[in-house]
Amino acid sequence: xxxxxxxxxxxxxxxxxxxxxxxxxxxxxxxxxxxxxxxxxxxxxxxxxxxxxxxxxxxxxxxxxxxxxxxxxxxxxxxxxxxxxxxxxxxxxxxxxxxxxxxxxxxxxxxxxxxxxxxxxxxxxxxxxxxxxxxxxxxxxxxxxxxxxxxxxxxxxxxxxxxxxxxxxxxxxxxxxxxxxxxxxxxxxxxxxxxxxxxxxxxxxxxxxxxxxxxxxxxxxxxxxxx
Numbered sequence: 001x002x003x004x005x006x007x008x009x010x011x012x013x014x015x016x017x018x019x020x021x022x023x024x025x026x027x028x029x030x031x032x033x034x035x036x037x038x039x040x041x042x043x044x045x046x047x048x049x050x051x052x053x054x055x056x057x058x059x060x061x062x063x064x065x066x067x068x069x070x071x072x073x074x075x076x077x078x079x080x081x082x083x084x085x086x087x088x089x090x091x092x093x094x095x096x097x098x099x100x101x102x103x104x105x106x107x108x109x110x111x112x113x114x115x116x117x118x119x120x121x122x123x124x125x126x127x128x129x130x131x132x133x134x135x136x137x138x139x140x141x142x143x144x145x146x147x148x149x150x151x152x153x154x155x156x157x158x159x160x161x162x163x164x165x166x167x168x169x170x171x172x173x174x175x176x177x178x179x180x181x182x183x184x185x186x187x188x189x190x191x192x193x194x195x196x197x198x199x200x201x202x203x204x205x206x207x208x209x210x211x212x213x214x215x216x217x218x219x220x221x222x223x224x225x226x227x
Contacts (some may be wrong), residue, residue, distance in 0.1 A: 080221070083110040085130045087195065088165070091221035093214045096124075103127070110197075113218065119207035122181050126201050126218060133196035138189045141196075142170060145187065149174050159186060162215075164199075165222040167192050175205060184208045186215070192224070 080089040081098055092098065092113050099114040111128040150156050154176040162169040171188030182205040190197050203211030 080223070081111070082225070083128055083130065085110050085195070087130070087192075087225055089221075089223050089225060090218050093217045096214070099125070108198075115214070119210070120181060120204035122183065122202075122204040122207070124201070124203040124207060124211045124214060126199060126215065129198040129200075131196050131198070132194060133191060134194065135191045138170065138191050138196055142172065142187075142189055146172050159188070162188055162199075162219060164190060164197075164219045165224055167197075169197070169199060182206070184211070186212070 080091050082089045084100065090111070090113075093115075095116050096113050097116060099112045100109065103109045103112050106129070108129040108131045109127070110130040111126075113126045115124040117123065146156050154174045156172055156174050159171050159173045162171070167190045169188040169190035171186065173184065173186045175182070175184050177183065184203050184205045186201040188199045190199075201211055201215045
C-alpha cells in the first residue's frame with residue numbers, strides 16, 4: 001500500500017488555510033455572492049454545515065498565528081485552470097483567483113483558489129494537495145485526522161460525501177478560532193488512479209453557507225485529464 005507523506009500531517013494544511021484566508025484588515029464583511037441555482041452533488045443540508053474538502057486535522061498549529069502578516073493576492077482566471085499534477089482542471093467561481101504560488105513551501109501542493117472578498121476578516125479558499133495513495137490510505141488518514149482534531153480541542157462533525165467528477169470524496173468538518181477569526185474547515189479526501197486528492201475548503205463560520213455554494217461550483221466544473 002502506498003502511503004502519502006502523512007497527508008501533509010494536516011497541521012501544515014491548517015496553518016496554510018490561515019495564511020491564505022486571514023489578513024490584517026480585520027472585519028471586512030463584504031457581502032457574499034448570490035447562491036448558485038444548482039447545488040453540489042452532496043445533498044448537503046442547509047445551514048452550511050457540510051461538504052468540503054480534504055485534510056484539516058492533526059494537532060493545532062503552534063505557528064499559525066504568525067502567518068497572516070498581509071492580505072494575500074491571487075491571479076484571476078476566467079477559464080479552466082489545471083492543478084500542478086496535470087490530472088484535472090477546475091473553473092474558479094467569479095471573484096476567485098489562483099494563489100498556488102503562495103503555498104510553494106507545502107509538500108504536494110497542487111492548487112490554491114482564493115476569494116478576493118473577505119467576510120469577518122477571512123477570505124474563502126480551497127486548497128488541493130495531491131500525494132501517492134489509495135482508498136485504504138484515505139480512510140485511515142481521515143479517521144486519524146478526526147481523532148487528532150478532537151484531541152486539539154476543535155469541534156469535529158460529520159459531513160456528507162461529495163461527488164467530484166465521478167469520484168466520491170469523504171470527509172468531515174471542524175470549527176475553531178484562530179487569530180480572532182471563527183473558522184470553518186471542510187475537509188475531504190478521495191483516491192483515483194494511485195493518487196490521493198485532499199481538498200480543504202476554509203471560510204469564516206459566518207460565511208460558511210456561501211463557501212459551500214462556491215465549492216459546489218468548483219466541483220461541478222472538475223474535469224479529469226490524462227495527467
